[in-house]
Amino acid sequence: MDDEYLDNAAVSDTTAASDAGKPAGAAESQPPQHQEWREEFPYHWRADDLVTRRDTLRFLVAGSGALFIATAGLALVGAVRPDATAQRVAVARVGELAVNEARVFDFPDQYGQGILVNLPGKGLVAYSDVCTHLSCAVLYQADQRKFHCPCHEGYFDAFTGEPLAGPPVRPLPLIELQIEDGMIYAVREVER
Ligand code: FES
DSSP states (O other): OHHHHHHHHHHHHHHHHHHHTSOTTTGGGSOGGGGHHHHHSOOOHHHHHHHHHHHHHHHHHHHHHHHHHHHHHHHHHHHHSOOTTOOOEEEEETTOSOTTOEEEEEOSSTTOEEEEEEETTTEEEEEEOBOTTTOOBOEEETTTTEEEETTTTEEEETTTOOEEESSOOSOOOEEEEEEETTEEEEEEEEOO
């Protein structure tokens, strides 16, 4: 702030010095409002620049803080929200599927399907029937114990869901099963 007043004083002195060389009466001819704006806005332009930068910094810090708090809040909501895919859908009665037989069922709703297979030597397994290449529905090939995707000749191992041939590189999502009171339920899709 000292600089401001020095600068103001310097400006005043310079004005006085330049007025000294003028004919008498010229100094008085300065418009009377010459200093009025200084009284109304007594900051030197350099101080004004500092204030602006300080305000910008404050804005950035406050903005970053608000963004951080909002992100943390969303993460918290996501953490406590129940799993959107966790739901129970009855798919078959125990013993209803013969060994090596498969059944397609709606999961998690009518817009998505899973496929339940009673695998020889392993028992019941279920996967999403949506091919991990471009989302065609896969079919169970009982003679080869594989899932076949007819769109681009993709194949998946029925015991693991892993891709065996064709363009798919990711395994079929597993569907977790639960058995209760003689009923088989699909409860959750597990991305892998
Ligand atoms: S969509 Fe299944 S192999 Fe392409």
